[in-house]
Each structure stands twice: as C-alpha cells, then as structure tokens.
Amino acid sequence: MTETVWLSVAPQKTELVSFYQMEDRAAPALDRTKNMMVHWGGGHLDPKFLPQRAIDVDNRKRKLGHLFMVNGFLCVTEKAASVLRQFDLGSGGLYPLELVRYDGVTPVDGFFWALNFGSKKNALAMEESRSVDGPYGNGNCTPELWVKDDDFAVTRAALDGPDIWGDERVEDSFFVSPRLGQALHKAGLAKVFHLMRCRII
Numbered sequence: 001m002t003e004t005v006w007l008s009v010a011p012q013k014t015e016l017v018s019f020y021q022m023e024d025r026a027a028p029a030l031d032r033t034k035n036m037m038v039h040w041g042g043g044h045l046d047p048k049f050l051p052q053r054a055i056d057v058d059n060r061k062r063k064l065g066h067l068f069m070v071n072g073f074l075c076v077t078e079k080a081a082s083v084l085r086q087f088d089l090g091s092g093g094l095y096p097l098e099l100v101r102y103d104g105v106t107p108v109d110g111f112f113w114a115l116n117f118g119s120k121k122n123a124l125a126m127e128e129s130r131s132v133d134g135p136y137g138n139g140n141c142t143p144e145l146w147v148k149d150d151d152f153a154v155t156r157a158a159l160d161g162p163d164i165w166g167d168e169r170v171e172d173s174f175f176v177s178p179r180l181g182q183a184l185h186k187a188g189l190a191k192v193f194h195l196m197r198c199r200i201i
Contacts, residue, residue, distance in 0.1 A: 052095070125154055143196075
C-alpha cells in the first residue's frame with residue numbers, strides 16, 4: 001500500500017449530503033455554487049467562503065458520517081480531522097464548523113471542521129485511465145459513477161508534494177497520497193472517503 005495513490009469520488013456521493021444549511025455570511029447563492037464546484041475539484045478557497053456555522057433545518061437529528069457535506073462543501077468530524085491534521089494539507093487546512101439544532105441555538109455535540117484543499121497537481125494519465133467521462137472542451141474529465149479500483153492512472157508526479165490535492169484535469173474528485181490513504185484505511189475511514197486505488201505509471 002506504500003506506493004498506492006488513491007482517488008476519492010466523495011464529492012459525487014449523495015449519501016454525504018447532510019440536512020444542515022450554512023449561514024451565508026460571505027457570498028451570494030450563485031457565487032457559493034461556483035465556490036462549491038471549485039471545492040469539488042480539490043481547489044483552494046478563501047476560508048471565509050467555507051461553512052462556518054450551519055443549522056439542522058429539517059430537525060432530523062440524524063447522526064453525521066465522519067465525512068459529510070454542508071451545501072456541497074466537504075466537512076469532517078473530529079475522528080477524520082485527527083487523521084488529516086497529521087499530514088501535509090498544502091495551503092489548505094481544517095476550519096472550525098459550528099453545527100446547531102433546528103432552534104438555531106442548541107449546539108450539536110462534538111467538534112466539526114470544514115475541509116479546505118490547498119494544492120493542485122498535474123499527474124493524471126488520462127490516456128491510460130478507464131471509466132473517464134471526458135475529456136471535455138476544457139480538457140478536463142470526471143470519474144464515471146461506476147469507477148473502480150485501478151481504473152484511474154497517475155504519473156509518479158502524484159507522489160510529490162501535499163498528501164491531499166485536486167488534479168488540474170479532474171473534476172468532482174480529489175486524490176490522497178499513499179501515506180494518508182494508509183492512515184485512512186487504518187482508521188476505518190477508507191469507505192467513508194470513497195477511496196479508489198490508482199495505478200502509478
């Protein structure tokens with residue numbers, strides 16, 4: 001596993017959608033949607049555009065998974081954060097997220113964090129990859145919904161730099177390094193992050 005790069009298709013997974021709605025402090029709805037699309041591709045955002053406080057608008061009190069979405073932005077519980085913060089997140093990081101119940105006052109027990117990506121790499125070997133939707137007119141692609149282990153191929157450039165990143169040519173997904181992938185597996189979080197093994201060529 002030490003030489004395995006992992007593709008995460010978590011941004012595509014509807015089961016990560018929570019019933020929490022972020023307070024829109026910094027951006028109107030249209031700009032927030034644009035920011036979300038940047039985020040889904042592992043793009044870096046000004047932290048002020050990430051969820052900072054969110055309300056359980058449906059009053060479902062459903063337990064959150066260790067990786068979940070607030071208005072499309074990926075967020076994590078303390079269990080996942082404790083793994084991520086041990087690794088190089090580039091210029092990104094974890095930012096405190098306050099979750100409150102339907103009344104807008106009662107806090108949700110626990111510590112929660114919004115994930116901000118901090119690095120882009122250009123390591124996809126598109127011509128060697130399978131289950132690829134694209135390339136589009138801009139040269140980018142997206143993993144197909146049925147993507148599986150070993151469908152995506154990356155060059156050894158993926159082994160350099162931060163442990164979590166977006167690829168310049170891949171939308172709606174991100175990548176993690178062998179070290180971080182191994183730690184997520186050990187913590188029982190690989191399925192939560194929807195990790196797919198990549199081939200290194």
